[in-house]
Amino acid sequence: MGISIVVTSGKGGVGKTTTTANIGTALAMLGKKVVVVDADTGLRNLDLHLGLENRIVYNLIDVAEGTCRLKQALIKDKRFDNLFLLPTAQTKDKTAITPSQMQNIVETLKGEFDYVIIDCPAGIEHGFENAVAGADRAIIVTTPEVSAVRDADRIIGKIEAKGLDDHQLIINRIKYEMTKKGEMLNIEDMTDILAIKLLGIVPDDEKIVVSTNRGEPAVTDDHSKAGQAYKNIARRILGEEVPFLDLEDENTGFFGVLKKLFKR
């Protein structure tokens, strides 16, 4: 039986879909059988992040309505044979599926896959309820901004009220130069305020834009720092202890290298 993980945030635009695509791909690269599920009905994006938008025939809503079988709606990834996408409908809205239907679909997927990663829409309404319905575990994505942290706190409260106690935080779009100057909330500030376990830190990285342009997740690019961060997160999901990137940065970044030179 596999594990289902919902990627959620409350606020939109903080990186849920980017995170789902990258963690899904990274887990597949580590040999796991993975399906990423787009729960953002009406505003689907996950297909674009994976470059699979031209291969969609059936979707999540078709499965819920019984128009097709679950297997028919699954799309195999271009690069990795053990990675699949369950897209959703672009022309329906979020009430086209119920939480209990969603739960059944996720349950069935868990029988086939090691990991079922669910991309949650923004907000705390119907779409959120659907996305968390079948989840065993939650990843909350936030950015170092007051509004995103506030929304993350609200979502953590909602998730805990549902008894989903296995939840961790990803801080996305950290800008090291700004945190160094005290012009951006740092990791400690945020874990302190949210009182939640940290799963990973993803730097703000221009390469993410290039990745999305091409429909190739950052983890497939060896030179992307964000990609490296997501690969580390995937290994942590598998239970490995991997040091956080900002510490690594101290040693491998420009200033880290300078420091080492002076230490000698």
Add this chain to the structure above:
Amino acid sequence: MDLFKIFSKESPSKDVAKERLKLILIHDRANVSPQFLEMVKGDIIRVISDYAEIDQDGLEIKLTRTGEQNSSTPALVANIPIKKMKDMGR
């Protein structure tokens, strides 16, 4: 000693953000409505009025956090200006 802090007059914006967030989250988490605070205010006036004449317009009650540093425990703080103590027949 942090040289940056000595030379800058204002505190770094991330400290401002952190302080603001702590207060916002206390309100969000406690889920108190303005009506709730008004009800508490009304009851406080009723109880204290037995003992003292209070300035009702100057009465202020707010949700904040306890005085300890970095605390995130919510605290109700009331500022109740007293015009005159009542003679309780002592």
